[in-house]
Amino acid sequence: MKPEVRQQIHRLGGTTTAAATTDLAEFLAATSFPHPLYPRHYAEELFGLDEFYQQHRALYTANPAAFYEALLLHFFADHQLPYGQDFFRPFRFTPFTPGTPDYGELEGLVTAEEVALTVAGGPLEFICICYSYGFPDHYFVCPGDPNPENPTVYGTDHEVFFQEITAVGSLEEFFNRYLSKDEFLAIARRHLTAQHAAG
Missing domain, CATH: 1.10.10 (Arc Repressor Mutant, subunit A)
Structure with missing residues (x-):
């Protein structure tokens, strides 16, 4: 993971137990904040x-x-x-991966091909990293992002879950918010x- 991402986590009072060689999914799973995050x-x-x-x-x-x-x-x-804060609660979401608990959850709402027009990398699996009271109310990254050291963060909202997706910046930029x-x-x-x- 890019050192600046770790620095942002520590600046915000978070911790990560992930080793330097850990992949993106393991890094996020090993990261936690003892409190909400205020934009x-x-x-x-x-x-x-x-x-x-x-x-x-x-x-x-x-x-x-x-x-x-x-x-x-x-x-x-x-x-x-x-209070308008966001909550860092990473969880894996795999609506396009056969044999997983989430498979088919977006069926009839959006296709993998439509999501792939916005989300770079593959396979199309996701780690939802934050939820909030605002719009969008869910933020996620793709573990297969072309830049796993500082992946793109995307936003979507529960009312248009994964039907409308917006790139909001890199993970470093996201934490800097x-x-x-x-x-x-x-x-x-x-x-x-x-x-x-x-x-």
């Missing part, structure tokens, strides 16, 4: 931030450092409160400092 556009939405501030306003006033520690513990806990804890904290501080000053 950079969270800075435009700030879901849940004002509510947390209102609930813990006394702590903010008495001990700002403790408040921000509690804020990070809350937002970066392994929960599914709808997310805020580190420090970046998230800086956004929260700016917003809440202004909020508190306004009364």
Whole structure:
């Protein structure tokens, strides 16, 4: 795997136990995050931030450092409160591979030939790496990607699952779309400092 991909994972607080020679599927299976991932556009939405501030306003006033520690513990806990975050939960999806549990799951919706017009590499098997509350709400890679060191990530949505597919960038670029804890904290501080000053 490209070193920059590992660096992005570590920047975001994730870990991987995969060896340097591990293939793409094994690398993703050995990668985990103990918390959700917040897209950079969270800075435009700030879901849940004002509510947390209102609930813990006394702590903010008495001990700002403790408040921000509690804020990070809350937002970066392994929960599914709808704050616009994404969840890294890799699983294999093999709708075109005979003899697998998923075989035929997309029958009548989309053909392998149609998917192959967008998805590079083969065989047409997939690792769904993230799901989210946004659009698209599923992201995946192809283990047979021509560039397994930094494969293309694709997006699709449950309403048009694999019928509409968009390339969203390389795996390195995909992880770069997310805020580190420090970046998230800086956004929260700016917003809440202004909020508190306004009364």
